[in-house]
Amino acid sequence: MSEANKVAIxxxxxxxxxxMYSKPSDVLMELLTRRKRHREHxxxxDVSFEVNRGEVxxxxxxNGxxxxxxxxxxxGTLDKTVGQVDVKGRVSAIMVLGTGFNMDLTGRENILLGGLCLGMTHEEVEGKAGEIIAFSGLKEFIDSPCKEYSSGMVARLAFSIAASVDPDILIVDEALSTGDMIFNAKSYARMREIARSGATVLFVTHSLQQIYDLCDKAILLERGSVVAMGEPRTVGYLYEQKVHEEMALLNEANIPSMQIASFEKDIARKAEVVSVSLFNQEGVPVAHLLDSESYKLSIKIRANQGVKSASIGFDIRTQTGVQIYGTSTAFCDNQKDVSLEKGNIYDCVFVLKPILNNGTYFISVAIAEFLSGFHSKEHYSLIQFVGDAITIEAKSSSVFPGLVNLKSAFFSLNLNDL
Ligand SMILES: Nc1ncnc2c1ncn2[C@@H]1O[C@H](COP(=O)(O)OP(=O)(O)OP(=O)(O)O)[C@@H](O)[C@H]1O
Structure with missing residues (x-):
C-alpha cells in the first residue's frame, strides 16, 4: 500500500x-451596527494529525x-471554521448519546432509521436487524419507545447500529461510558475486530485504561490543541502528570494562606529523580524479579531546594497500565516523614518481596511534598513523576492465572449436608 493510501484520516x-455573545440581543445589534459584540472562542x-488505516x-x-x-x-456532522479534513471511506459515527435517534420511535424503528442514515439500504438494515438486536442485548425492549430506555440502553443500541455497518472508519464519542461492564467489554472486542478488518477506529474516552488496552495511538487535547500524540502509554502518562499537577494546584489553593505564601511557584523542580535501580540481596543490579527472593528498589533523588515534608514513592504497572501496587515513604507500613536538605543527594530504598506472575512490568517513581504537613497528608504537590522509569521481567515459580500470587493453599474438602 502506498504511503498516501495508508492514511485514513x-x-x-x-x-x-x-x-460568544454575552446576551442574545447582541447578535442582532452586531448585525445592525456592524460593530463587533462577540468574543471568539x-x-x-490548529489541529493537525494523520491516522492510518486499521489504527485504533x-x-x-x-472536559471542554x-x-x-x-x-x-x-x-461530518459539524462545520469547521478553518483547515482541512480528508476522510477516506465510509464513516460510521456514534456521537453523544443517541444523536439522530427519534425517542418517540421504538428501538426497532430506530434501527431502521439509523441504518438508513448510515447509508445502508432498507434490505440491508432488515437483514442486519437481528444481529443488531442480539448485539445490543435489548431484545425484550426493542418494540418499546426509546424514551422508555435508560441512557445506557440508548448507547447500547446506538453502538450496535453503528458497529454493524462494517464501516471504514468508526468514530465513537464516549457512547460507551454509560454502558454496563459486559456491554463495554463486548463493544471493545467489536472495535478491535473492526480495526483488524482494516478499518480505523477513532474514539473519545476518559479512561486511560481503555487507551492502554485498546489503542495503537493516543491524542491528548488541551484547550482545543493537540499537546501530545503517539504511543498510548507516553501520552497517558503525560496526561496523568498534568492532572496530578492540576490537583496539586487545587490542593495548594485550599491550604491556609501562610503555607501558600511559603510555597514558591515557577521555580525549577525542588527535587528530582537522578536514578532508579533494582538490586538483589547481594547488591547486584537486576532486571529480573524471582518470587523466591527479596529486592531493593533504590530511588536516588537530588534536592534542589529544601523540602520540609516529602514523600518518595513508586508503583508497579502491567504493560496495559494496570496498577498492581504502589507505595511511598508516607504510606508504607512503616511510614516516615522525610525532609530533604538543599544540595543533598538521597538514596531512598524500598525492600520488595515480589509475588508477580510471569511478565513484563513497569516501575514509575514520584516525589511529592505535603503542603499541609505529614500528619494531614491530603494536601500535596507533585514535584516529579517519572513514568515507566524501569522495566522489569518477573518470573514466578508457580503456575497460576492472574497477576499476583496470593499464595492460597488447599485446606480441606468435607462432605456437606445442605
Ligand atoms: N455550540 C457551541 N457554542 C459555543 N461553544 C461551544 C459549543 N460547543 C462546544 N463549545 C465549547 O467548545 C469547547 C470544546 O467542547 P467539546 O464538547 O468539544 O469538549 P470535550 O473535550 O468533548 O468535553 P467533554 O469531555 O466535557 O465532553 C468547550 O469550551 C465548549 O464550551
Whole structure:
C-alpha cells in the first residue's frame, strides 16, 4: 500500500471557532451596527494529525478540551471554521448519546432509521436487524419507545447500529461510558475486530485504561490543541502528570494562606529523580524479579531546594497500565516523614518481596511534598513523576492465572449436608 493510501484520516490546520455573545440581543445589534459584540472562542485550534488505516486511536483530554468538537467535524456532522479534513471511506459515527435517534420511535424503528442514515439500504438494515438486536442485548425492549430506555440502553443500541455497518472508519464519542461492564467489554472486542478488518477506529474516552488496552495511538487535547500524540502509554502518562499537577494546584489553593505564601511557584523542580535501580540481596543490579527472593528498589533523588515534608514513592504497572501496587515513604507500613536538605543527594530504598506472575512490568517513581504537613497528608504537590522509569521481567515459580500470587493453599474438602 502506498504511503498516501495508508492514511485514513488527515486533519491539517483544523480550527473551530464559536462566537460568544454575552446576551442574545447582541447578535442582532452586531448585525445592525456592524460593530463587533462577540468574543471568539476556539473550541479546536490548529489541529493537525494523520491516522492510518486499521489504527485504533484514542482521544483524551479534560472536559471542554475539544474532543467532541474534533470528532464531530471529522464525522461530518459539524462545520469547521478553518483547515482541512480528508476522510477516506465510509464513516460510521456514534456521537453523544443517541444523536439522530427519534425517542418517540421504538428501538426497532430506530434501527431502521439509523441504518438508513448510515447509508445502508432498507434490505440491508432488515437483514442486519437481528444481529443488531442480539448485539445490543435489548431484545425484550426493542418494540418499546426509546424514551422508555435508560441512557445506557440508548448507547447500547446506538453502538450496535453503528458497529454493524462494517464501516471504514468508526468514530465513537464516549457512547460507551454509560454502558454496563459486559456491554463495554463486548463493544471493545467489536472495535478491535473492526480495526483488524482494516478499518480505523477513532474514539473519545476518559479512561486511560481503555487507551492502554485498546489503542495503537493516543491524542491528548488541551484547550482545543493537540499537546501530545503517539504511543498510548507516553501520552497517558503525560496526561496523568498534568492532572496530578492540576490537583496539586487545587490542593495548594485550599491550604491556609501562610503555607501558600511559603510555597514558591515557577521555580525549577525542588527535587528530582537522578536514578532508579533494582538490586538483589547481594547488591547486584537486576532486571529480573524471582518470587523466591527479596529486592531493593533504590530511588536516588537530588534536592534542589529544601523540602520540609516529602514523600518518595513508586508503583508497579502491567504493560496495559494496570496498577498492581504502589507505595511511598508516607504510606508504607512503616511510614516516615522525610525532609530533604538543599544540595543533598538521597538514596531512598524500598525492600520488595515480589509475588508477580510471569511478565513484563513497569516501575514509575514520584516525589511529592505535603503542603499541609505529614500528619494531614491530603494536601500535596507533585514535584516529579517519572513514568515507566524501569522495566522489569518477573518470573514466578508457580503456575497460576492472574497477576499476583496470593499464595492460597488447599485446606480441606468435607462432605456437606445442605
Ligand atoms: N455550540 C457551541 N457554542 C459555543 N461553544 C461551544 C459549543 N460547543 C462546544 N463549545 C465549547 O467548545 C469547547 C470544546 O467542547 P467539546 O464538547 O468539544 O469538549 P470535550 O473535550 O468533548 O468535553 P467533554 O469531555 O466535557 O465532553 C468547550 O469550551 C465548549 O464550551
Amino acid at each position: 488527515r486533519v491539517s490546520g483544523l480550527g473551530k471557532m464559536y462566537r 476556539w473550541a479546536v485550534k 486511536v484514542g482521544v483524551i483530554g479534560r 478540551a475539544g474532543k467532541t468538537t474534533l470528532l464531530r467535524i471529522i464525522a
